[in-house]
Amino acid sequence: MLAGRRIVLGITGGVAAYKSAHLARLLVQAGAAVRTVLTDSAHHFLGPATLAGITGTAPERDFWGEASPAPHLDLARWADAVCIAPATAATMSRLAQGLSEDLLSAVVLATRAPVLVAPAMHSEMWSHPATQRNLAALLADGVIIVGPASGPLAGGDVGPGRMAEPEEVFAALEQALGGGALAGWRVLVTAGGTREPVDPVRYLGNRSSGKMGHAVAEEAAARGAAVTLITAAEPPEIPGLEVVRVETAEEMARAVWGRAEACDVAVLAAAVADFRPARPAATKLRRADGPPALALEPTPDILAGVAALAHRPFLVGFAAETGPAEGAVAKAASKGVDLLVANDVTAAGSGFGTETNQVALILPDGTVEAWECLPKRRVAARLWERIAELRSRGTR
Secondary structure (H helix, E strand, O other), rough: OOOOOEEEEEOOOOOOHHHHHHHHHHHOOOOEEEEEOOHHHHHHOOOOOHHHHHHHHOOOOOOOOOOOOHHHHHHHHHHOOOEEEEEEEHHHHOOOOOOOOOOOHHHHHHOOOOOOEEEEHHHHHHHHHHHHHHHHHHHHOOEEEEEOOEEHHHHOOOOEOOOOOOHHHHHHHHHOOOHOOOOOEEEEEEEEEEOOOOOOEEEEEOOOOOHHHHHHHHHHHHOOEEEEEEEEOOOOOOOOOOOOOOOOOHHHHHHOOOOHHHHEEEEEEEEOOOOOHHHHOOOOOOOOHHOOOOOEEEEEOHHHHOOOOOOOOEEEEEEOOOHHHHHHHHHHHHHHEEEEEEOOOOOOOOOOOOOOEEEEEEEOOOOEEEEOEEEEEHHHHHHHHHHHHHHHHOOO
C-alpha cells in the first residue's frame, strides 16, 4: 500500500541504526521510493554503501553537496512522509526546539509532510524530564511517535527505550499515509481566497493563503484519490493532481458546479467572497476623482449550489469564524452539508496564512467535535479519516 510513495528515511547515531537497513528494505519491497539522510553520528553505526545498495540512491549527509543548492528543501518538498528511525535523545531535542543545524533537522523543519519518529535510547535518557518535555512538544506539533519498546538495550541493559521493530514502523507509515485508503475515490477540493475586481488593478479579497485547502488536496492524493483542485492561490506541485486555476467567485462556481456531480466527495475549503462590485470600472480609478461609491452584489453561493445538485457528492464545507462556533452550527444546518469544518481565524496559530489550524467539526445533528491545534497537513489527514468513517456509515 506504500507503492509509489516517497519516503525520506532519517537515521541518527544509535546502535539501533542497524534496524534502519531492514526498514529501508521493507519500504523498497513495498514499492516506495526511499531517500536516506545520515547524521554524522549515524555513519559510525551504518555505512552509506549499505543504504545505497538497498535504496538505489546514495544517502544525503549535509548541506554542501554539489547536486543541489538547498538539499533540505528538495527533500522536504519531495517527501510524502519523513521517518526518523532511530531517533536519539539529541535528535528529539533538536526537533522539539525547531533547530536546523544539520540536514535532517532542517528537512523536518521545512517539510509539510507527516513526520514519524521512532525513539531509541537508554531507559534513563528516555525517562529524563527533558526528554519527556521534548516528547510532549513533538506530539503537540503533530509528530507521530512509534515506540519505544521495552527490551534489551546496548551494553546489556534491559528496559524501555528500545527502538520499535521495523515492521511496526512500516505499519505506522502505512497508517500515516492512509495506505491508499481513498483509492477509487473522486475528490474535488477548493482553496484560496477569491478576488473580485473593482477596476483592472484593484480587487476585493481576503487573507486566505490556500494552505488549508491545498493540504486537504495533497492528503487526498497521497491516500490514493483522484483529486481535482480548484484554487485561487498558487497551487502545490503534486504529480497527478488536476489543478484548475480561478480568480473570482463566479469562475470558481462554474468550475465547481460543472464537476461536482462526477465526484464522490467535495471539500469546499476556499474563502469565497460573499459580495463583489456590481459594476467594476473598465479603467483604473483615479485618486483625483475622489472615493468611488461601490455598489455591491452577492456572489454565487457555491456551497448551496452543490448541496442542491440532484446527484450531489458527500459535501464538506469550511467556515472561517471570528469567535465561537455557534454561527458555524447554524451555517451547517442551513446549507445542508454532510460535515462543516469551522475555525476561529482570530485564535493564536489558527486561520489565514498560518502553518497550523484549530478547527471544530460540526455534524448534521449539530454535534461539535473540537480538535486541538495541529499542523494543517495533520488536520487534513484527520479530516479524511473522519470523512471515510462517516461515508462508511452510509451518510450519503
